[in-house]
Amino acid sequence: MWAMVVKEFRQLRRDKRTLAMMIVLPVMLLVIFGYAASFDVSKISALVIGPQAASYAKQLHSPFDPVRAVPGESVAQAKKDLQSGTVSIVFVADEHSIRALIDGADLFTARAAEAAIGRAASPRALLAQLLAAMPPGHVLLVPTASLPPKVQVLYNPGLKTDVVMVPGLAGVILVFIGTLIASLGVVRERQAGTLEQLAVMPLSPWDVLIGKIAPYFIVAALDLFIVLICGMLLFGVPMHGSVPLLMAGALLFLFVTLSIGVLISSVSQNQGQAIQLAMMTILPQILLSGLIFPLGSMAAGVRWIAYILPLTYFVEISRAVMLRGAPFADLLAPFGFLAALGAVSVTLATLRFRRLLSPSPLRARRAGARSLS
Amino acid sequence: MTDPLAACRDVTRRFGDHLAVDRVSLAVQPGEIVGLLGANGAGKTTLLRMLLGLLPVTAGEVRLFGEPPSRTTRRRIGYVPQGLGLYDDLTPLENLRFSQAVFRSPLGALPADLARETLPVGRLPLGTQRRVAFAQALAHRPDLLILDEPTSGVGPLVRARLWDVLRDASDGGAGVLVTTHYMEEAEECDRLVIMADGRVVAEGKLSDILRGERVAVVDAPDWPGALTALEEKGMTPALVGRTLRVVGSSPAEVEQALAGRECTVREAPATLEERFVQIASVGVSGAS
Known part of the structure; x- marks a missing residue:
C-alpha cells in the first residue's frame, strides 16, 4: 500500500497542472462563489x-x-x-x-x-414614528401583547447570505476537486496500460484503493483548511463550535467524496466517461444538498434523493458547528449517515477494484474444476 | 517430475460468438524459453492474459507453479505487456523503485545509464523504455517471465541486448514465455508454439517445426513473369531479392509450372518464416 501511496504522490508532484488546480482552484472558487452566491439585495x-x-x-x-x-x-x-x-x-x-x-x-x-x-x-415602526411626532409630556398607553414580538436573530444576526453559504461552499469545492480528480485516477491507469501491470503485481484491491485516495485526501484536506481560513478572513464567517469536530466531519466527508470519485473511475472506460459520471454526482449535490434551496421546501421524492447525497450532511455539519456551535451530540445523525455513505461507497469501490485487479482466479478455478470433472 | 512453472490445459476463451482461444495446452519448464508465434489475432495475447489471471477462461485449466493464478503466484512472475506498463511520468529509477517496493525486493541493479536518467520514461526512446520494462520485470528475480512482443519496434542492436537479458534469466533457472512475430527471435527460443485462429497448429523445437522442410528456389531473368505463372498455378511464391522461393511445392512441380521459361530451379532448406507461413496458411488441418 505504501508503495502505491508514494507512487501516486510522485505522479501528482510531477503533474503540475493538476496540483495547481487542486491548490489554486479552491481559493479561486471560494472567492468567486462567496462574492457571487449572495441572496442579499443591498440596493x-x-x-x-x-x-x-x-x-x-x-x-x-x-x-x-x-x-x-x-x-x-x-x-x-x-x-x-x-x-x-x-x-x-x-x-x-x-x-x-x-x-x-x-x-x-x-x-x-x-x-x-x-x-x-x-x-x-410594521406596527413597531409606525409606533416609533408616532412617538417621535408626539409633543413632550404626553403619554401613549399601548398594550404590548397587541404588538408583534421583537425579533432577535441568533447565529447570523445580519442574516448575511455569505455567512450561511461559505461553510457549504467549502463542501462544494471539495466535491468538485475530490470527485473530479479522483475520478480520473484509475481511468488514466487503464488508458496508459499500467492497470494491467498493477493487476499482475501482488497488490490487494485495498492497497490500490487507499493508494489512489491517500494523496488526494491529503491535498484536499489542505484545501479544506485553506478554504475555511479564507472564508473566515474574507467573509467574516464565525467559528462558534469545535474545530476538531468540524475537521472530523470534513475528513469523513472527504473520504466519502474521494471513494465515490475512485468508484466512478473504476467503472469508466475513458476520461470523458469519468468526467460525465462525476458531473452527474456533483450537480445534484449542489442543487439538492440544502446549500441553495431548503430541504423542507423540496418535494418528498426529491428530498429522499438529497438524503443519499454526502454534501447534504456536510452542509448540515459545517453550518451547525461553525454558526451555531453545535456539539457532537447534536450531530450524531449527519455523522452517522455520512459514515454509512462512506462505508457503502468504499465497499463498492473495493468490490470493483477486486474485479478489476483479480478478475479471473476464482472463475478460472471453477472453469478448471468443470473441465477436470 | 516437478510441476511446470506455467501450464494450461485445453484452455478456451470466447468473446461472445468469437472463439479467441480454442482448447490450447502448453507448459513452460524452468530454464526454458518458449516462444509463442502467431499472426495478429491468433490468440497469443489472450492466452497470456488467461495465464496471468487477467482474463477468466471459458473452459480449461490454468496453473502457475502448480496452482491457480493468485496473488501469491504473482510474486513469482515478471511481466512485460505490449504497452510496457511503465508510468510515463516517472523516471526509470522511480518506476523501478515502485515495482521493488510492491514486490518487497531489494533495489536491483538498473543499468547505469538508466539509473542516471532524469527524464520521465514517456520522453525516452522506445528502445530505452523497453530496457526499463525488462529491468523492472526482472528486478524481483521472478521464476517465470511472461513477455508480450517485448522487442516490438526496436532496432536490431537493442533487440539483441534484450535477448541477452532473457537468455541470462533462463540460464539462471527462470522460465520464459514470450510472444513474438519476429522469426529471428523465434529462432532464439528453446521451444516454439505456433498459433493460428486461436489454436496451436505446431509445437516443438525449431528443428521439429522445420522437420527437414524444403522449398523450391527459382532464379529467372523474367522473375515477374515467373511469379505470375506460379501464382496462376495456385502456388505461393515469395520474392526474396530477385529470387522466388516456393513453399509447399517440389522442384519438379515448379519446373513443370514454369515450363518453356528461362529459369533454374533448385531446392533449399525452408526458413522458419516459410514454415510458419505454410503452417499458418494450412491452418488447423496442417497442425503437426
Missing part, C-alpha cells in the same frame, strides 16, 4: 411618481437607492420602466394613498423590496 432602484412623489421619495431609505422622483410620469410609462429593467420598484404616491409596483421577475430584489416596505409599515 433597489426605485421610481416615485404621482402628486406626492417628491415628499415620499425623501422618506425612502436603504435599500431603496437610487430613488428618482418624477411626479408627472404616468403609471403606464412607469410600467414600461419596470419592463425595461431600469427600475425595480415604482411607488405611486397619490394624494391619499401609496401603492408599490414591484418587478416580480427579479425574485430576490422583489422579496427584498417587499420586506423593506413591510418593515417600514
Whole structure:
C-alpha cells in the first residue's frame, strides 16, 4: 500500500497542472462563489411618481437607492420602466394613498423590496414614528401583547447570505476537486496500460484503493483548511463550535467524496466517461444538498434523493458547528449517515477494484474444476 | 517430475460468438524459453492474459507453479505487456523503485545509464523504455517471465541486448514465455508454439517445426513473369531479392509450372518464416 501511496504522490508532484488546480482552484472558487452566491439585495432602484412623489421619495431609505422622483410620469410609462429593467420598484404616491409596483421577475430584489416596505409599515415602526411626532409630556398607553414580538436573530444576526453559504461552499469545492480528480485516477491507469501491470503485481484491491485516495485526501484536506481560513478572513464567517469536530466531519466527508470519485473511475472506460459520471454526482449535490434551496421546501421524492447525497450532511455539519456551535451530540445523525455513505461507497469501490485487479482466479478455478470433472 | 512453472490445459476463451482461444495446452519448464508465434489475432495475447489471471477462461485449466493464478503466484512472475506498463511520468529509477517496493525486493541493479536518467520514461526512446520494462520485470528475480512482443519496434542492436537479458534469466533457472512475430527471435527460443485462429497448429523445437522442410528456389531473368505463372498455378511464391522461393511445392512441380521459361530451379532448406507461413496458411488441418 505504501508503495502505491508514494507512487501516486510522485505522479501528482510531477503533474503540475493538476496540483495547481487542486491548490489554486479552491481559493479561486471560494472567492468567486462567496462574492457571487449572495441572496442579499443591498440596493433597489426605485421610481416615485404621482402628486406626492417628491415628499415620499425623501422618506425612502436603504435599500431603496437610487430613488428618482418624477411626479408627472404616468403609471403606464412607469410600467414600461419596470419592463425595461431600469427600475425595480415604482411607488405611486397619490394624494391619499401609496401603492408599490414591484418587478416580480427579479425574485430576490422583489422579496427584498417587499420586506423593506413591510418593515417600514410594521406596527413597531409606525409606533416609533408616532412617538417621535408626539409633543413632550404626553403619554401613549399601548398594550404590548397587541404588538408583534421583537425579533432577535441568533447565529447570523445580519442574516448575511455569505455567512450561511461559505461553510457549504467549502463542501462544494471539495466535491468538485475530490470527485473530479479522483475520478480520473484509475481511468488514466487503464488508458496508459499500467492497470494491467498493477493487476499482475501482488497488490490487494485495498492497497490500490487507499493508494489512489491517500494523496488526494491529503491535498484536499489542505484545501479544506485553506478554504475555511479564507472564508473566515474574507467573509467574516464565525467559528462558534469545535474545530476538531468540524475537521472530523470534513475528513469523513472527504473520504466519502474521494471513494465515490475512485468508484466512478473504476467503472469508466475513458476520461470523458469519468468526467460525465462525476458531473452527474456533483450537480445534484449542489442543487439538492440544502446549500441553495431548503430541504423542507423540496418535494418528498426529491428530498429522499438529497438524503443519499454526502454534501447534504456536510452542509448540515459545517453550518451547525461553525454558526451555531453545535456539539457532537447534536450531530450524531449527519455523522452517522455520512459514515454509512462512506462505508457503502468504499465497499463498492473495493468490490470493483477486486474485479478489476483479480478478475479471473476464482472463475478460472471453477472453469478448471468443470473441465477436470 | 516437478510441476511446470506455467501450464494450461485445453484452455478456451470466447468473446461472445468469437472463439479467441480454442482448447490450447502448453507448459513452460524452468530454464526454458518458449516462444509463442502467431499472426495478429491468433490468440497469443489472450492466452497470456488467461495465464496471468487477467482474463477468466471459458473452459480449461490454468496453473502457475502448480496452482491457480493468485496473488501469491504473482510474486513469482515478471511481466512485460505490449504497452510496457511503465508510468510515463516517472523516471526509470522511480518506476523501478515502485515495482521493488510492491514486490518487497531489494533495489536491483538498473543499468547505469538508466539509473542516471532524469527524464520521465514517456520522453525516452522506445528502445530505452523497453530496457526499463525488462529491468523492472526482472528486478524481483521472478521464476517465470511472461513477455508480450517485448522487442516490438526496436532496432536490431537493442533487440539483441534484450535477448541477452532473457537468455541470462533462463540460464539462471527462470522460465520464459514470450510472444513474438519476429522469426529471428523465434529462432532464439528453446521451444516454439505456433498459433493460428486461436489454436496451436505446431509445437516443438525449431528443428521439429522445420522437420527437414524444403522449398523450391527459382532464379529467372523474367522473375515477374515467373511469379505470375506460379501464382496462376495456385502456388505461393515469395520474392526474396530477385529470387522466388516456393513453399509447399517440389522442384519438379515448379519446373513443370514454369515450363518453356528461362529459369533454374533448385531446392533449399525452408526458413522458419516459410514454415510458419505454410503452417499458418494450412491452418488447423496442417497442425503437426
